Amino acid sequence: MAKKPRRKCIHCREWFHPVRNEQVVCSFECASAVGKVQTAKNQADAMRAEKKRQREEEKEQRARQSERRQAVKPLSYFIKKAQQTFNEFIRYRDRHLPCISCSRHHEGQYHAGHFRTTGANPELRFNEDNCHRQCSPCNNHLSGNLIAYRPALIAKIGQERFDALMGPHELPKWKRDDYIRIRDEYRAKLRQLKQQEAA
Numbered sequence: 001m002a003k004k005p006r007r008k009c010i011h012c013r014e015w016f017h018p019v020r021n022e023q024v025v026c027s028f029e030c031a032s033a034v035g036k037v038q039t040a041k042n043q044a045d046a047m048r049a050e051k052k053r054q055r056e057e058e059k060e061q062r063a064r065q066s067e068r069r070q071a072v073k074p075l076s077y078f079i080k081k082a083q084q085t086f087n088e089f090i091r092y093r094d095r096h097l098p099c100i101s102c103s104r105h106h107e108g109q110y111h112a113g114h115f116r117t118t119g120a121n122p123e124l125r126f127n128e129d130n131c132h133r134q135c136s137p138c139n140n141h142l143s144g145n146l147i148a149y150r151p152a153l154i155a156k157i158g159q160e161r162f163d164a165l166m167g168p169h170e171l172p173k174w175k176r177d178d179y180i181r182i183r184d185e186y187r188a189k190l191r192q193l194k195q196q197e198a199a
Helices: 028-072 075-093 136-141 147-157 161-167 174-199
Strands: 112-116 131-135
Touching: 075 112, 075 131, 075 174, 112 136, 131 136, 131 147, 147 161
Parallel strands: none
Antiparallel strands: 112 131
């Protein structure tokens, strides 16, 4: 029987004449060395796969724990989170404007000041026409400085929208999912504003 064509050993790179078609090594020593490398590679692959499985399992477990923690949180927690995100959006939306009440630019702290308070008018808590950038002295020390706020608000949003704001509003029966939706909505709006500025 004719010799098979020469091949290079995949381990030592020496030329040899294979005995079988699938033979890729020249000797038992090379076969043993290749086997050890392959075994080590298989073990490393198995370890990587196991670590990946463990990471995914831990991730799922953390997600389940997070869901359980969210389930026991009171409604006030979700109201607070939605309000924080809304206020952050308002402050960023009006970032180049002065305080709505005193028309000053200063280095102090700015708030998202509601014209109609959230305590007396909870239905207007997330109304963008009702909330504007306001300096801390006006909002905290002058209780919103409403005497100066009113004409500035009318000048900003117009008489028609101001009248609509002052009119009657139905109190929505917001639930946990509504506050989560509002929070996510204003996070998206804030992200969009920041992207527009960066572009």
